[in-house]
Amino acid sequence: MKIALLGYGKMGKSIETIALNRNHTISLKVSSATTAFDFSNTDVAIDFSLPTTAVANIKRALDAGVPVISGTTGWLDQYQDILDYCKEKNGAFLYASNFSLGVNIFFEINKRLSELMSDFPEYTTSIEEIHHTQKLDAPSGTAITLAEQIIENTNYNNWTLDQPQPKEILIDAKRIENVPGTHEITYNSEIDAISIKHTAHNRQGFALGAVIAAEWIKDKKGVFSMKDVLNIG
Missing domain, CATH: 3.40.50.720 (NAD(P)-binding Rossmann-like Domain)
Incomplete structure (x- = not known):
């Protein structure tokens, strides 16, 4: 080809x-x-x-x-x-915001978890993404896809890089040298926290x-x- x-x-x-x-x-x-x-x-x-x-x-x-x-x-x-x-x-x-096989499986896990968590408003949702310092956009396209999946299945209606308002998902976008890509979604309550994470080892x-x-x-x-x-x- x-x-x-x-x-x-x-x-x-x-x-x-x-x-x-x-x-x-x-x-x-x-x-x-x-x-x-x-x-x-x-x-x-x-x-x-x-x-x-x-x-x-x-x-x-x-x-x-x-x-x-x-x-x-x-x-x-x-x-x-x-x-x-x-x-x-x-x-x-x-x-595709991400072509990795692992990330696309991660998308499906994120979608299912957001469906399960939709009935539990006592948990607040946040996303952390870390990429190399050469990445020009923030948040990453992958983080946006993850946030949009959560919004589709829960009462959240937006995402933000700043202090979140009610019904907004905080995306914490970090840029660190030599990090190919890490994404973590956390559901946090006063009692416990649930997290899922994908870490890329290279490109x-x-x-x-x-x-x-x-x-x-x-x-x-x-x-x-x-x-x-x-x-x-």
Whole structure:
């Protein structure tokens, strides 16, 4: 399979290594300085660029009839626009806040736990996420997904990075050198606390999941998620 890398930072390089090891080739490498986009020899595009360039990168791939998956966060205020654009172009698009198999299992655990806790208002909910200092957005897309799952299943109606108001989930976003990604959800009461936690040891899980998603979406049409790729949930 011929893969275009839309974004060639640390994640892009990790994806390249795994893709080559799985006998794929890299047809295009796009950095912030790239001005020419030639998708003529590309089967699938993988976007791990910047929030400021992701939307344009995704649309360029869809314009060329190339399925595209994106793990870039920080641009989701334009997510519906991309979904509409994908349908208009009869293309294929998959966004995931996190491509790790473990994190996607963690999403399902978080969803189920929030359903169980919905009848117990004496517990307050908070999220802690820790990432490396090079991560540009806060909170992480993964933390936002976790918060949105909790909101969907409980009486919470929003999340915040500041002092939470009633019915708001506090997300404590920390940036520490050389931390690939840690997410912990805690339900705390005067009597006890319940916590679930996912810790990434390196970027390889994210990169592998992105390549697996690219392999899966090839020759498909529509809008998908990692649930479709992994057949979970």
